[in-house]
Amino acid sequence: xxxxxxxxxxxxxxxxxxxxxxxxxxxxxxxxxxxxxxxxxxxxxxxxxxxxxxxxxxxxxxxxxxxxxxxxxxxxxxxxxxxxxxxxxxxxxxxxxxxxxxxxxxxxxxxxxxxxxxxxxxxxxxxxxxxxxxxxxxxxxxxxxxxxxxxxxxxxxxxxxxxxxxxxxxxxxxxxxxxxxxxxxxxxxxxxxxxxxxxxxxxxxxxxxxxxxxxxxxxxxxxxxxxxxxxxxxxxxxxxxxxxxxxxxxxxxxxxxxxxxxxxxxxxxxxxxxxxxxxxxxxxxxxxxxxxxxxxxxxxxxxxxxxxxxxxxxxxxxxxxxxxxxxxxxxxxxxxxxxxxxxxxxxxxxxxxxxxxxxxxxxxxxxxxxxxxxxxxxxxxxxxxxxxxxxxxxxxxxxxxxxxxxxxxxxxxxxxxxxxxxxxxxxxxxxxxxxxxxxxxxxxxxxxxxxxxxxxxx
Amino acid sequence: xxxxxxxxxxxxxxxxxxxxxxxxxxxxxxxxxxxxxxxxxxxxxxxxxxxxxxxxxxxxxxxxxxxxxxxxxxxxxxxxxxxxxxxxxxxxxxxxxxxxxxxxxxxxxxxxxxxxxxxxxxxxxxxxxxxxxxxxxxxxxxxxxxxxxxxxxxxxxxxxxxxxxxxxxxxxxxxxxxxxxxxxxxxxxxxxxxxxxxxxxxxxxxxx
Numbered sequence: 001x002x003x004x005x006x007x008x009x010x011x012x013x014x015x016x017x018x019x020x021x022x023x024x025x026x027x028x029x030x031x032x033x034x035x036x037x038x039x040x041x042x043x044x045x046x047x048x049x050x051x052x053x054x055x056x057x058x059x060x061x062x063x064x065x066x067x068x069x070x071x072x073x074x075x076x077x078x079x080x081x082x083x084x085x086x087x088x089x090x091x092x093x094x095x096x097x098x099x100x101x102x103x104x105x106x107x108x109x110x111x112x113x114x115x116x117x118x119x120x121x122x123x124x125x126x127x128x129x130x131x132x133x134x135x136x137x138x139x140x141x142x143x144x145x146x147x148x149x150x151x152x153x154x155x156x157x158x159x160x161x162x163x164x165x166x167x168x169x170x171x172x173x174x175x176x177x178x179x180x181x182x183x184x185x186x187x188x189x190x191x192x193x194x195x196x197x198x199x200x201x202x203x204x205x206x207x208x209x210x211x212x213x214x215x216x217x218x219x220x221x222x223x224x225x226x227x228x229x230x231x232x233x234x235x236x237x238x239x240x241x242x243x244x245x246x247x248x249x250x251x252x253x254x255x256x257x258x259x260x261x262x263x264x265x266x267x268x269x270x271x272x273x274x275x276x277x278x279x280x281x282x283x284x285x286x287x288x289x290x291x292x293x294x295x296x297x298x299x300x301x302x303x304x305x306x307x308x309x310x311x312x313x314x315x316x317x318x319x320x321x322x323x324x325x326x327x328x329x330x331x332x333x334x335x336x337x338x339x340x341x342x343x344x345x346x347x348x349x350x351x352x353x354x355x356x357x358x359x360x361x362x363x364x365x366x367x368x369x370x371x372x373x374x375x376x377x378x379x380x381x382x383x384x385x386x387x388x389x390x391x392x393x394x395x396x397x398x399x400x401x402x403x404x405x406x407x408x409x410x411x412x413x414x415x416x417x418x419x420x421x422x423x424x425x426x427x428x429x430x431x432x433x434x435x436x437x438x439x440x441x442x443x444x445x446x447x448x449x450x451x452x453x454x455x456x457x458x
Numbered sequence: 459x460x461x462x463x464x465x466x467x468x469x470x471x472x473x474x475x476x477x478x479x480x481x482x483x484x485x486x487x488x489x490x491x492x493x494x495x496x497x498x499x500x501x502x503x504x505x506x507x508x509x510x511x512x513x514x515x516x517x518x519x520x521x522x523x524x525x526x527x528x529x530x531x532x533x534x535x536x537x538x539x540x541x542x543x544x545x546x547x548x549x550x551x552x553x554x555x556x557x558x559x560x561x562x563x564x565x566x567x568x569x570x571x572x573x574x575x576x577x578x579x580x581x582x583x584x585x586x587x588x589x590x591x592x593x594x595x596x597x598x599x600x601x602x603x604x605x606x607x608x609x610x611x612x613x614x615x616x617x618x619x620x621x622x623x624x625x626x627x628x629x630x631x632x633x634x635x636x637x638x639x640x641x642x643x644x645x646x647x648x649x650x651x652x653x654x655x656x657x658x659x660x661x662x663x664x665x666x
Contacts, residue, residue: 026634043486056477063470070462076618082462134640135631151631158633178632186641193588193641194551210615220587220627220642227583227619228550238465245614246483249605252622253569263500264570264605264624267642273618275583276546286465294472 003345003385004326006352013155013321023155024319027148027312033261034309034362041253050250052366055303058208058241059293065208065241066284072211076273078280086116089285093118093200093233096281097127100231102197106189108215108222109133110202111149111306112235112285115328130192132221134185141168147322149329150259150308155321189221199225201271203236204305205251209244212272213282216255216265223269230278234271238289239302251305254364259307292340297375301336303365308333310359310369316352325349332359336372339379347385350376411446485610488603493568494650497601501571501648504625505638509593509649517651521560521593524647528557528591534581535562535595537653546577550584559589559643562653563596563623564613569604572624573648576617583619592626592643598650 014020038044058065070080081096083089089112097105105127107113119129119140131140135152139145142164146152153161158176165171171184201222203213213234215222226232242251256265274280293299311317311331322330327338327346335349350373359369380386386394400406451458459467488496498508512520517538521531531540532553538560544553553559561580563573573594580586602608614620627642638644 022633029634050480050483053477054480057480060474060477062473063466066466066469082465084461084464088461132641134629138631153631161632178635179637181632182629182637182640186639189641194554218628219640221640223621224584224587224641227587238469243480246609247480249609250483253605262504264572264622266504266624266626266628268572268622270614270617270620275577275618286468290465290468290472293469293474299474
């Protein structure tokens with residue numbers, strides 16, 4: 001399998017100027033809204049510390065908490081299933097559906113079912129799967145994966161959505177009004193909610209103390225999926241467990257503020273037991289998580305609550321779009337999760353970062369994201385997954401940086417080169433950095449020569 | 459080995475050295491502002507509306523005046539009669555044509571403008587989502603300060619289904635344009651009234 005070429009994929013994203021400009025602005029706006037919410041809460045940093053501590057405690061006792069969650073959920077009347085990997089997950093879901101004769105499944109957004117590639121599996125077995133989150137439905141109808149874990153169609157403009165809907169659900173061609181388009185989807189989806197034999201949700205949190213799980217949404221689609229059909233299937237990654245109900249307050253206060261800059265999602269829904277006369281099935285999924293738990297440098301990524309704040313703040317993500325990562329998870333959190341699934345396929349992703357650390361600073365559970373990005377680069381290099389040009393450049397750079405005399409010679413030569421070389425010698429394929437930007441003007445004097453001149457030999 | 463045992467064994471083998479237990483979470487008592495005022499500000503920012511105080515006609519007349527064109531008003535609280543009976547055995551899909559749902563919330567949360575509902579309040583959970591509009595009755599004395607206080611309510615541990623509802627359903631998935639009425643209710647109107655008003659007369663013959 002060829003590795004994903006993030007830089008090549010981003011170059012196509014960058015070509016669409018209007019899209020790029022909107023994407024950058026919209027996500028930065030979410031970041032600003034997040035800041036306003038965070039600054040309103042005096043205990044914000046204390047909440048982040050608590051959230052991090054709760055997650056680290058839980059993950060280091062995860063087996064016990066999983067057992068407690070299972071026992072509680074069963075005593076509440078839920079059925080609990082366990083899936084080692086994506087294949088087992090998909091088969092379990094299909095078996096539950098076919099045991100109930102379910103032909104149509106309405107579902108809310110779940111990154112886990114994306115990770116498991118569940119939709120094609122079920123559709124090949126004649127189960128109609130209807131995504132009911134607006135952004136996710138747009139992506140389903142356009143046959144594209146979500147480009148962002150919270151706002152799946154954020155890379156599309158209204159005209160794109162209008163075209164997709166005109167083609168797939170018969171909306172009026174050329175009508176680009178977002179209100180009209182959202183209403184068209186509401187009317188298209190309603191009959192599915194009423195007729196589907198089964199509904200599916202993911203979960204943002206699962207509480208060991210009560211065996212309940214929590215789903216946070218704005219559209220009301222998860223509550224319709226769970227509360228109208230007589231069968232509710234919830235797919236939950238094993239890292240979603242937290243010990244107690246009181247811990248929910250910490251995470252709910254952080255989640256939507258970090259994600260969208262709103263104090264809470266419109267619906268924060270707690271499912272503990274099936275409605276009388278209905279069935280509730282919980283599928284607990286590993287799919288690489290237990291293995292990641294054993295990776296000394298990288299298990300911290302399991303603390304993630306999928307708010308997307310790191311994506312919204314990341315200059316690389318905002319200017320390359322989620323699809324360019326070629327993986328279920330994109331942005332800073334993606335580039336520390338994806339290589340754990342497949343180091344070869346995702347070997348270029350840890351380089352899709354400037355290591356500015358903004359991702360770590362906004363993370364509500366204090367994952368050291370930029371440190372992990374750096375550590376993944378080391379793993380990629382050790383496993384010999386670097387492309388030749390980058391490897392050679394790093395080798396030479398290493399030599400130059402470790403030798404003061406070589407370094408000084410290189411600095412003054414670079415200054416001279418930028419000033420005097422013709423453009424074609426600087427802006428060519430060997431300098432991808434110069435493709436979208438001008439090389440900065442060299443300073444008139446290096447710091448060292450200024451120091452020698454004014455303060456004498458160091 | 460079953461998948462369950464294999465996963466638990468792998469987790470046990472791999473989980474990092476035990477991190478310390480988590481201290482009790484502080485309640486972070488919110489400052490200054492009155493709870494009611496804070497609740498109103500929060501809910502307004504989330505797209506919720508407020509009903510005027512009920513007049514001589516009581517709550518039924520109030521709901522009617524808010525939605526003069528509504529054909530089906532379905533209430534989960536005996537305080538409002540509405541036009542459609544509802545009990546816990548009503549099929550969820552039978553609520554598809556409800557114009558206005560009415561429910562009394564157990565309590566409110568000032569920090570976020572949320573109200574707490576469960577199957578006990580809703581009778582049929584789908585009422586809060588299939589109705590086109592939702593009217594929520596809330597005792598202004600039942601508002602707690604923040605989510606920490608809210609999560610100490612013991613009903614979180616006993617309700618089959620519990621939801622913090624904060625305004626109407628919403629989406630901003632198309633170019634960030636905020637739209638109320640995504641898949642759930644198009645509007646949420648809060649009536650701040652204490653319980654214990656005379657139960658309204660039920661309609662003699664339900665429409666269906």
